[in-house]
Amino acid sequence: MNLHGTPLSVIVFTLFVVAVLYLSYFFARKAKSAAGYYAAGGQIHWAVNGISFAGDYLSAASFLGICGMIATLGYDGFLYSIGYLAGWVVALFVVAEPMKRMGKFTFTDAVDAKYDSRGIKLAAAISTLVVSICYLIPQMNGAGSLVEPLLGLPHWAGVILVGTIVIAIVATAGMASTTYVQFLKGALLLVFSTIMVVFVLMRGLGTEPAGLKDDAGRALLFVPQQTTEAELVAGGHRQVHAAGDFLKFDGPGGSAWWRRDTQGDLWQTQWVAGAEVNGVAVSRPTGRRRPAIA
Helix, strand or coil, X not given: CCCCCCHHHHHHHHHHHHHHHHHHHHHHCCCCCHHHHHHHHHCCCHHHHHHHHHHHHCCHHHHHHHHHHHHHHCHHHHHHHHHHHHHHHHHXXXXXXXXXXXXXCCHHHHHHHHHCCHHHHHHHHHHHHHHHHHHHHHHHHHHHHHHHHHHCCCHHHHHHHHHHHHHHHHHHHCHXXXXXXXXXXXXXXXXXXXXXXXXXXXXXXXXXXXXXXXXXXXXXXXXXXXXXXXXXXXXXXXXXXEECCEEEEEECCEEEEEEECCCCCEEEEEEEECCEECCEECCCCCCXXXXXXX
16 A cells, blocks of 8 residues: 655645635635625525535545445445435525524524523534534544545644644635535546546456556465564554554554454455565565465
């Protein structure tokens, strides 16, 4: 796994960040009222709104969380994605429409206008913080995990970097900049997802990876290897990241990812060709070798 950012990935990431920050600065100069900040003055086109909703729905939590739940829980995990969709419908008709008729922009303002109760405002503020924290934890964890291989930064640095950028976007221009950033993300997701589907259909559906040959024409072998955390630490390895059952260790030979099974053992998958493992000549891979699977 390549965990070092390439010049192209750094350039593309930087250009995208500069573009969204410029959008925030541009719309911040136009947000002169509460309506401009919270509702973008009602001037956003319906098509932009629709694609921005798609970009917001197809978030890091959706991609990583829902895909992981489907992979581990099957159909039960798929049902959680239906809950997201149902939640949008409820929020639109039960919450957003009455608030629009009242001329309020937040749920707390609407409740305060109706009941004028400090207790209700305090409860609304606490519930907002609790829900936001529970939602942001997987989002920020996903952001750090994506920035790590993209830019070669540590996981914590990716979390801080993305968090700072998002705060700047939301705090400067509110709904206008947020909507157009989500519009850009949604448009990119739709375009590149379509390209991926086309490439998959052109290749054909199957489970056999393509092009698994070395320069000499020999087939590469998929070799599972087993070890324990104690053996890795004794061999000079150091755990640098964990994501569920997946652990990343840095060692004398570089970085590698391992998966912990129910017995606590760690398993690594490596591509082996002749005397090379992952393209590096070694005498013996780390851990206890199991029979190769062609």
